[in-house]
Amino acid sequence: MFSIYITAFIVGGLICVIGQLLFDVAKLTPAHTLCILVVAGSILDGFGLYEPFIDFAGAGATIPITSFGNSLTHGALAEAEKHGIIGVLTGMFEVTSSGITSAILFGFIASFLFRSKGKA
Amino acid sequence: MVTRGVIQFKTAPSIASTGVTAGPLERKSPFSESFDKIYDDERCGQDTNEHGHAKLMEDASMIALSKVNAIPEDADFLLTGDLVNQMTPSNFCATTLGIPYIGLFSACATSVSSLLTAAILTDAGISELAIAGSSSQHNAIERQFRYPIEYGVQKGDSAQWTVTAAGAAAVTPHSEGVPSIERGTIGKAIDMGLTDPLNMGAAMAPAAADTLFRHLEGHGASVEDYDVIMTGDLGKTGYEILKRLADLQGIRNTDNFRDAGMEFYGKDTKFFAGASGAGCSAAVYFSEIYNKMLSRQYKRVLLIATGALLSPMSYQQGDTIPCTAHAIELTMK
Amino acid sequence: MDKEQYSTIEQEISPKPSIIKNVFKAFLTGGIICLIGQFIALFYITFFDFTERTASNPTVATMVFISMLLTGFGLYKKIGQFGGAGAAVPITGFGNAVVSSAIEHRTEGYVLGVGGNIFKLAGSVILWGVFSAFAVALIKTILVKLGVVSW
Numbered sequence: 001m002f003s004i005y006i007t008a009f010i011v012g013g014l015i016c017v018i019g020q021l022l023f024d025v026a027k028l029t030p031a032h033t034l035c036i037l038v039v040a041g042s043i044l045d046g047f048g049l050y051e052p053f054i055d056f057a058g059a060g061a062t063i064p065i066t067s068f069g070n071s072l073t074h075g076a077l078a079e080a081e082k083h084g085i086i087g088v089l090t091g092m093f094e095v096t097s098s099g100i101t102s103a104i105l106f107g108f109i110a111s112f113l114f115r116s117k118g119k120a
Numbered sequence: 121m122v123t124r125g126v127i128q129f130k131t132a133p134s135i136a137s138t139g140v141t142a143g144p145l146e147r148k149s150p151f152s153e154s155f156d157k158i159y160d161d162e163r164c165g166q167d168t169n170e171h172g173h174a175k176l177m178e179d180a181s182m183i184a185l186s187k188v189n190a191i192p193e194d195a196d197f198l199l200t201g202d203l204v205n206q207m208t209p210s211n212f213c214a215t216t217l218g219i220p221y222i223g224l225f226s227a228c229a230t231s232v233s234s235l236l237t238a239a240i241l242t243d244a245g246i247s248e249l250a251i252a253g254s255s256s257q258h259n260a261i262e263r264q265f266r267y268p269i270e271y272g273v274q275k276g277d278s279a280q281w282t283v284t285a286a287g288a289a290a291v292t293p294h295s296e297g298v299p300s301i302e303r304g305t306i307g308k309a310i311d312m313g314l315t316d317p318l319n320m321g322a323a324m325a326p327a328a329a330d331t332l333f334r335h336l337e338g339h340g341a342s343v344e345d346y347d348v349i350m351t352g353d354l355g356k357t358g359y360e361i362l363k364r365l366a367d368l369q370g371i372r373n374t375d376n377f378r379d380a381g382m383e384f385y386g387k388d389t390k391f392f393a394g395a396s397g398a399g400c401s402a403a404v405y406f407s408e409i410y411n412k413m414l415s416r417q418y419k420r421v422l423l424i425a426t427g428a429l430l431s432p433m434s435y436q437q438g439d440t441i442p443c444t445a446h447a448i449e450l451t452m453k
Numbered sequence: 454m455d456k457e458q459y460s461t462i463e464q465e466i467s468p469k470p471s472i473i474k475n476v477f478k479a480f481l482t483g484g485i486i487c488l489i490g491q492f493i494a495l496f497y498i499t500f501f502d503f504t505e506r507t508a509s510n511p512t513v514a515t516m517v518f519i520s521m522l523l524t525g526f527g528l529y530k531k532i533g534q535f536g537g538a539g540a541a542v543p544i545t546g547f548g549n550a551v552v553s554s555a556i557e558h559r560t561e562g563y564v565l566g567v568g569g570n571i572f573k574l575a576g577s578v579i580l581w582g583v584f585s586a587f588a589v590a591l592i593k594t595i596l597v598k599l600g601v602v603s604w
């Protein structure tokens with residue numbers, strides 16, 4: 001029962017360590033780093049590895065941005081299984097809609113509520 | 121005799137007064153006592169960052185004018201610049217002041233390039249009163265060159281913090297009792313192949329070194345002739361590199377080297393390697409340095425403002441960062 | 454002095470990121486954010502009709518909401534400065550990218566400013582996510598049709 005919390009912490013932390021190494025060692029920008037991780041999540045799901053990974057690490061696998069690539073691919077594959085090639089297009093956002101939708105909505109709401117402040 | 125970019129002013133135009141304005145965070149600066157006006161609001165009471173930016177420059181200019189009992193209608197030229205797209209803050213400030221205006225872009229070196237241009241106009245006998253200056257506003261510049269203010273990007277120790285500040289100087293024909301502009305050197309644009317926009321000091325140091333060496337050689341001067349040689353916004357990293365470059369050139373004694381950016385926020389590590397921005401050197405030169413010249417603590421100073429000539433687009437297209445540095449020599453008799 | 458000579462001097466003097474320290478802080482920050490995510494998932498499983506698999510949707514939305522508050526109150530940039538990739542990689546970092554762009558551009562209006570810039574930073578992640586998902590799904594679908602692999 002408690003082990004999932006420890007695994008989530010360690011696995012989530014380790015994915016971030018990969019990101020930090022891409023920042024500091026490979027000297028990539030945050031944008032390049034995040035894109036690489038998203039593509040990695042997508043490819044892992046192509047091999048059917050990301051879902052078992054979620055079972056193992058819980059939020060440690062669903063909270064990092066890699067899971068965004070996974071859920072896009074997963075949605076596309078699930079529809080492709082039912083409807084063939086056309087499902088690749090129609091299924092893509094089926095699983096991942098909550099992240100995008102909430103980011104758009106909360107971003108828009110925030111723009112009414114907040115202003116950026118140049119404090120150190 | 122004419123030497124490339126090295127200027128000797130025949131009439132030694134004077135800086136009759138200065139005006140410095142700054143944002144609320146700049147109260148932390150050890151120089152804040154000598155700033156003329158500090159706002160409680162980072163937008164200077166305006167609706168947008170960019171309007172606040174224009175207000176900074178406008179108020180600094182008005183303060184400099186008021187100290188010589190002048191109004192904008194008395195001024196012959198306004199020579200200012202900033203870092204926002206197409207320099208709208210300077211342009212809008214010029215609209216309000218109604219002084220004949222040329223916008224100047226030398227990035228953070230605009231404090232000196234504007235002062236040099238004002239001195240050239242005065243030396244040529246076509247200006248009795250010119251306002252020179254530059255400004256920057258943290259929020260407006262950060263979003264222009266880097267990321268949104270609230271984006272959680274990790275900055276390294278060589279990063280610098282754009283100041284919210286403006287400095288203006290009233291340049292008049294030579295008069296006694298105030299600092300005068302004797303010599304100057306116009307910088308080249310120098311690119312040593314650096315690409316990191318979060319390490320500007322290292323990109324700008326070679327430009328500062330080149331202008332320093334050309335100034336010393338062109339005027340037959342040595343570093344010991346100056347009470348202080350102050351660069352603009354090299355920050356800790358750039359300052360150390362400049363000292364190394366001077367050492368390689370055979371200049372061993374760099375005790376009188378100072379950097380406005382490195383000193384701007386004191387030793388506070390929240391600001392990484394120090395301050396930057398077009399308002400950084402202007403604010404320090406026109407308060408700290410100018411006041412110390414008025415009180416004759418400094419009799420001869422060399423001010424070398426440095427600027428990185430990049431845009432977000434040039435960076436994204438993979439270009440390296442060209443930099444410049446302009447030098448001006450002030451004396452107090 | 455040529456560029457190579459200068460590069461040697463510059464690299465000698467410019468401060469290096471302390472990689473071990475940064476990696477540790479990224480691990481800690483990222484780990485804590487995922488741990489919070491795990492607790493939120495537990496909340497949805499316990500008090501609402503969600504399974505372990507479906508709980509990730511409301512969890513992600515909740516995390517983005519928290520990220521909005523932290524960004525709006527100027528705290529996320531501090532977490533980002535401390536945690537580096539530990540703050541950028543979790544979904545909260547995606548939320549921070551969207552929210553910070555949105556509030557930065559409100560002065561240009563809600564259509565041209567917020568509307569036009571909300572995906573200024575996050576857009577690249579969406580593009581590459583969608584494109585890679587398309588490519589992976591297409592390849593796999595073709596391979597399945599050819600009988601090379603199975604679903």
